[in-house]
Amino acid sequence: MRIVTVLRRGVAARKARGLATAGAVAAAVAFLASSYILTDTVNAGIKQQADAATAGVSAVVTDARGFGGSVLTGAPTLPVSLVSKVRAVPGVVAAEGIVEGYAMPLDQHGHPTSGLGGLGLSIPADPRLRLVNLQSGSWPQGPDEAVVDAGTAQSLHLAAGSTLHVALAGGVRAFSVTGTVGFGGAQNIAGLSVVGFDQATAGTVLGSGDTVAAVEAVGAGGIDPTVLQARITKAVGGDYTVRTGAQQAAQLVTQVGSVTSTIGAVLQVFAVVSVVVAALLIANIFAVTVAQRTRELALLRCVGAGRLQLARLVLAEASLTGLVGALVGLPIGLAVTVGLRWGFDHFGLPLPAGPTVIAARTVVLCFVVGPGISIVAAASAARRASRSRPLAALSAVATGDQNSRLSWWRRVISVPAVLGGAALAAGAQGVAPAGLGSILILFGVGLAAPALVRPLTAGPRALVASVSGFCGRLAGRQMTREPRRVAGTAGTLAVAVATVSIVAAMAASLVSNSELDVRRSLHAELVASTTPGSGATLDPGAARRLAALPGVAHATGLSCGIFKAPGDSEKACGVDPATLSADVDPGVTAGRLADLAAPDTMAVNALAAQRDGWHLGQRIPITSPIGGTRPVRIVALYDNEQVLGAFLIPESDYLREYPPQDQGLDEILIRTEPGQTGPARQGVAAVLAGYPQAALDDRASFAVRAAQGFQLLATIMTALLALSLLIGILAVLTSLALSVLERTREIGLLRAVGAEASHIRTLIRGEALVTVATGTAAGVLLGLPIGWLLARAVLNGHLPGPPSIPVPLLAVVVPAAFVTGLLAAVAPARRAVRIGVLQALRAE
């Protein structure tokens, strides 16, 4: 008798169990696969577009200090004179400057068309230097013409000859569309809207003045690009970086890829969460089935099967189901990828287009992880199986009450793990130790779970009993009868709910912290602001026009740009300390803000200073785009960073050190005359109607807007985590289904003595509800404090406000968990109701 035959028949005989295990693996594998497929697809798309953009270019000159900001080439910090220098290099047949800046196409209602950003681009006269290729129409010529990317043209129904309104730093301007462009075969790059102008127009409308972002050159036929690169490097000097076309394409991939790789990383985190939850589910299923098969396994021992053979039997079954799960999960992952792409498009974050890429690495990973998690999860069950005593086959063991007492090692480890984890997380100054502490807490609670089942389920049990009467009480009894199974099932759900709660609590705390920051610091009655990271700015003229309005006391524009400090790249804003205090109170904790009147000074947010290890009075060498590197003295530390940002330098320094494009305003703070806020707001809104990239807020709504970034991130993360909740619900379903199978006889008896179908349904539903309620409550109770601790750690221990409870999210997650829990009871309950009394009473 081969043990394999036993295995094959065993699997065939327990289809439901096999399906549940394979289903859990499939879900985890699908998540894993989709995270890799999506990342690979996006990267391949970017690579293709980058190659197409730089196809004809032999060399590209950019700022050596690498000021980011623009998408394709960098910040416009290069003097126009550099172009003629490059043109003069022997072997260069053509060279032109490239200008980039903010230009957002508007739809017919005047709203921006892309959530990511709008890229304005100069179109070089030499066709070889053009980053984009024409897909229809002709190239723009003159100040009133523009081309637009094919994707935007399609969604706005534009063709050559249409009029397109574009939001620019200087306000809205109308252009006549002459054609549509793309990057190679793709309609746009990295999901951005693109508007192209001729060289002269680009310099004006994009506000780059006499600077360019890069100089592109084409070499004479036959010249090796690396030779040309060396010659140009020699000609322009060490302040500039010279790349070949291929190198520039690679640089572009890295630059754009860093944005999309964040999405990939987030997806991978969720893949890991779902793998953990699936492993818990599988461990639970195998623990239950090994207990259920005690007699069968013992019988095998009786007829001479070795311990190892039994362990191998269980492990082989696990790897087989894992393999099936991986086979099913991979195509599901592909479908999920398609769904995610649609989702991102739908939320205004289009990912780069391109064919779907399934790398060999992805496939291998799925087939390693699928059977892998099954085997790891089934290991403890296999150990238990190998310990089956032959005698157990002979004694008629019923599925008796499980012991809720913890083994000595669980007791020894769990308590210190929870206490140590809590101490670590509470005392942590960084995210890493806080994260470790959180994992320790979860681990310790998981070990102690069987002992916690009775006290934790007490509430739900009493509730179900009081609502459903006798059957509810019966359901409660079933819970305390098998504490390990309940711990496994509710624990799986609890982990899923806890991750959602952690994210929600963290986000809620960070959001409320940021809102508190604004409420404490903002004095200005009105704020006009652009979306951070979109590249959008307002020209300084806008602030002057606002200041001149009736009812407006004054309006202060805030310009911000990147600077480099040792090991760091941050955004500094130029301010005038004399007028600042009327608009904002940054909450100075050390030093004096007034000292910012002196040149070469800086005020820093206290938290940022702590993170960078800077202190008051210290001199920090910083590099700005124009002036080069100079030391600045830290004259003040302050608390509130939501309105002004984390780094402030004198306005006069800013004007000197930053190129024209960076002189655009990120924000305008508006003080109104006493009692004139209402009327003044109308005037301000009328002026800002010409700047669709700016949003107008009062103090309260600006506080909400400032926290919007966290809010959006939290929403996306929660939506993804909700999928791990599904696996948690699957755990409840399988556990119930197995439990019903095991208790066929008991349920048959209940029917024989007169229990109606509704009684049986109430019983199963009661069990589901108690499990789900306990799992959800445990998850929330664990997740919220951990989330707060993590938020505190993110803010280096400075969480000034009280811990906030993510009410709206919990208001969704908790009822959703309950409803799905009840739905999970539907199939097992139906099965239980259908059990025929006579067969049940005959069942073993």
Added chain:
Amino acid sequence: MIAATGLAKSYGAEPNRVPALRGVDVAIPKGTFTAVMGPSGSGKSTLLHCLSGLDTVDAGTVRIGDTEITALPERALTRLRRERIGFVFQAFNLLPTLTAGENIVLPLELTGRRPDPEHFDAVVTLLGLADRLEHRPAQLSGGQAQRVAMARALITGPDVVFADEPTGNLDRRTGRELLDLLRRSVDELGQTVVMVTHDPAAAARTDRVLLLADGRVVDDVAEPSGAEVLRRLDELDGDENTNQSTDATESVSR
């Protein structure tokens, strides 16, 4: 009064249909103790299941009191089982999560009714379970467990108790004790009991034995003795010309 006329029941689908009952007429008066006997496969259990509404019939009628049960819908049948019929099975079939006392009142609890304390005390005292009420089934001996099952059958004051080989899992002494209790429930509480059994000694404690063979009632013995029952069973074997020893002879010779 339980009355069945023309009961017929087959299992399986054509062409492999196996008839289990082929036209059975029985009338069981109230307050009597009836045994149903016969060789394996004679239809004893099927008859019991059909009389108690656990199984459907192909033809014929079953009346329990004034109720014709073969036409009842599932819900009404369930209510009938709960309120007017008691069951005792060979495998005691107690719910492991409930105490003995809770198992006894299970049929009442399902409808949220409180047991009548006097009746509860009477049943518990009759069955000698007063000091076992807080025990879980796992803590009870086989005899005690079967007495709990019997108490559960009696607690509703049913029209009839059906017992399917109630002594099958018990040793001889406890089996005898249980039969005493069934006998007393008939004599002292006026209960009607119908019992399927293989054991002529058990049958001897009843008022009447119905002998089944091949799905038909072939004999009806009033006031049976063990020897009489054994003789009739042997006759039955002789009729069928089988040389195999029946369960019944085994049981007596043991």
